[in-house]
Amino acid sequence: MRSVEGVTKENPSPFLIELQDVRKVYPVQGGEVVALNDINLKIRRGEIYGIIGLSGAGKSTLIRCINRLDSPTEGRILIDGQNVLEMNKRQLRSMRRKVSMIFQQFNLLMQQTVEKNIRYPMEIAGVPRAKISARVKELLKIVGLEDKAKVYPIQLSGGQRQRVAIARALASDPEVLLCDEATSALDPMTTQSILKLLQEINRELGITIVVITHEMAVIRQICTHVAILDGGVIAEEGSVDEVFTHTKSAAGRRLFGIVAPESEEVRLESGTPPVRLVFDGEQIPEPVVANLILKLGLPVSILSANVRSLNGKQYGQMIIELPEDPVIRKTAMDFLRQQGVAVEEVHP
Amino acid sequence: MTWDKIWPLLWQGTQDTLLMTIPSTLLAYVLGIPLGVLLVITRKDHILPHPTFNMTLGFVVNLLRSIPFIILLVMLFPVTRAVMGSAIGTVPIIFPLTVSAFPYVARMVEGSLLEVDGGVIEAAQSMGSSTFQIIRKVLLPEAMPSLVNGFAICITTILAYTAMAGAAGGDGLGKYAIAYGLNRREYTMMYAASICLVILVVLFQFLGTKVSKMIDHRRR
Numbered sequence: 036m037r038s039v040e041g042v043t044k045e046n047p048s049p050f051l052i053e054l055q056d057v058r059k060v061y062p063v064q065g066g067e068v069v070a071l072n073d074i075n076l077k078i079r080r081g082e083i084y085g086i087i088g089l090s091g092a093g094k095s096t097l098i099r100c101i102n103r104l105d106s107p108t109e110g111r112i113l114i115d116g117q118n119v120l121e122m123n124k125r126q127l128r129s130m131r132r133k134v135s136m137i138f139q140q141f142n143l144l145m146q147q148t149v150e151k152n153i154r155y156p157m158e159i160a161g162v163p164r165a166k167i168s169a170r171v172k173e174l175l176k177i178v179g180l181e182d183k184a185k186v187y188p189i190q191l192s193g194g195q196r197q198r199v200a201i202a203r204a205l206a207s208d209p210e211v212l213l214c215d216e217a218t219s220a221l222d223p224m225t226t227q228s229i230l231k232l233l234q235e236i237n238r239e240l241g242i243t244i245v246v247i248t249h250e251m252a253v254i255r256q257i258c259t260h261v262a263i264l265d266g267g268v269i270a271e272e273g274s275v276d277e278v279f280t281h282t283k284s285a286a287g288r289r290l291f292g293i294v295a296p297e298s299e300e301v302r303l304e305s306g307t308p309p310v311r312l313v314f315d316g317e318q319i320p321e322p323v324v325a326n327l328i329l330k331l332g333l334p335v336s337i338l339s340a341n342v343r344s345l346n347g348k349q350y351g352q353m354i355i356e357l358p359e360d361p362v363i364r365k366t367a368m369d370f371l372r373q374q375g376v377a378v379e380e381v382h383p
Numbered sequence: 384m385t386w387d388k389i390w391p392l393l394w395q396g397t398q399d400t401l402l403m404t405i406p407s408t409l410l411a412y413v414l415g416i417p418l419g420v421l422l423v424i425t426r427k428d429h430i431l432p433h434p435t436f437n438m439t440l441g442f443v444v445n446l447l448r449s450i451p452f453i454i455l456l457v458m459l460f461p462v463t464r465a466v467m468g469s470a471i472g473t474v475p476i477i478f479p480l481t482v483s484a485f486p487y488v489a490r491m492v493e494g495s496l497l498e499v500d501g502g503v504i505e506a507a508q509s510m511g512s513s514t515f516q517i518i519r520k521v522l523l524p525e526a527m528p529s530l531v532n533g534f535a536i537c538i539t540t541i542l543a544y545t546a547m548a549g550a551a552g553g554d555g556l557g558k559y560a561i562a563y564g565l566n567r568r569e570y571t572m573m574y575a576a577s578i579c580l581v582i583l584v585v586l587f588q589f590l591g592t593k594v595s596k597m598i599d600h601r602r603r
Contacts, residue, residue: 102509104505104508104509124513127511128511128512128513129511130511131508131509131510131511132510132511135509135510136506136509136510138502138505138506140500140502142500142502142503142505142506143503143506144503144521144524144525145500145503145525145600145601146524146525146527146528146598146599146600146601147524147600155507155510155520156510156511158520159510159511159512159513159516159520160511187600187601189600189601189602200506203510207510207511213509
């Protein structure tokens, strides 16, 4: 029997990682704090899955549960159909060789050279010496640091250190790469280059990547799917395009800057909700808002605008205010839709 | 006392002092490193959490450390005699010195290992390292500069103990300073022996700092 892509007989699920009813509770004096609650996630083989949330949302705890650096209080975490919560120490170690991780602070061995850092995962797995040396060369090439083998981490920039960490993470031929705020300590330019590298790794090596971040740009740039984590629960989940263009949750709106929390009350008082225009990467030849004003003669005020060019496409959003008259509003919104812009009213 | 009598005594004393200090320090490290490692890894937020064990071990180490060396030396006389064949002299004194120093060494090692960044340990765990692999390939190598610094402090402390041991059956510079200098009022001898001890301390400390800096790769 031929197997469908990513589906084998032993593991009939297309999902490489599944979190089922995961709950994590920390005991504190006089009670408990719920860090994660009712988390259900399915991550497909070969995708780049983003988990976004503000700090304190529980995203670091969540990603640490996947490779059991942390343990949930309840629930099931399946990797390739195997529940990591039922693994013994030996099984856990071999699972961790298939599920690599990179960190915000890189976490390199500071007393060892770049080469020794990359050798480490292979040495502990008992790979023969000759094989290790050849593999180190390959890995250095993948991350573009061929000339840095004998250098100590202190002599490298943040971006270069993260590249070493990525090479080290790839050394054990993993199926999954977990990225815990991997670009948060880097400047925007370096962030771009690391994100590109992650994308290449995903495409060329077929490694499934799980990204934890608080930056929307990271999600929009490389992720295929996204889950929004808010206060320990998943507020919203779906494909990045879907979630971005039709944001449903309040947490999502906050993260995308659709609703500035402090202005919510003002909008409720005025009665008519503002309107959100989303540019989701489609080519829009005309200056839409200018046309709206000129052609329909409407008084439009722009409340906020944030449009950026990513991968050569226009992404972003604009929040505008339209007159109260429902007929005029409908005309204006239809006009905008004709121009290829996604339009929706924002209900705080 | 004339200098032609003092010089040979100083030379003999220095040799005896080193003969007591160096083996005692090494033996104290043989015991102190595993204990220091255990004190660290069994902490509740470390790689092999075991709070009860950690508390018990910490208590025993503190207990041993709180007995002043000179008293421990006397208390151990029967044990030292049983183990080393004699309770006095250069070689037998290694036993009480080691017993007295290893809890101190354990605490020094503990301090050095605690300096290792938790993130690096977490990374090693995430790569599927065993506890022993983390100790041998991450904790100890990453803490090495600090461990060497600690070694210099320990060896100078033990050097000071040997001088104290000179008052109760020990040998070396300490004994000469006390026996000749203090008891026979040969103050030249006392100062000369003391200066030799100071030179040894300064030398060990200097070497320790130097080596620690040399092997530390956290500098550009």
